[in-house]
Amino acid sequence: MTYEHGEQFTTLACHVERFTKECQFLKGVSPATLGWCESSFKAFAPVLQRPLKSTAEIKAAVIERIMRPQTQGRGWGARADGGVV
Numbered sequence: 001m002t003y004e005h006g007e008q009f010t011t012l013a014c015h016v017e018r019f020t021k022e023c024q025f026l027k028g029v030s031p032a033t034l035g036w037c038e039s040s041f042k043a044f045a046p047v048l049q050r051p052l053k054s055t056a057e058i059k060a061a062v063i064e065r066i067m068r069p070q071t072q073g074r075g076w077g078a079r080a081d082g083g084v085v
Contacts, residue, residue: 009051011048011049011050012048012058013045013048013049013050016041016048019037020037020038020041023037031035043065044062044065046065047061047065049071
């Protein structure tokens, strides 16, 4: 999904670091929670880096990303880097 900044469009990926910093400093989440968030964002990096134009498009892309390991026979043990746990 993209956000318009003047005449520029940016992807959600550029907001990931800000989100984790805000969680750390404003909400005081644990280092383990921050690690989980970073791993989750890595798993969805291909979706977050695409310039999607609507909420429906990002929802479809996220669902496709969740379903991909299952359709490739890797199941829930798949890692974000393509390996298997």
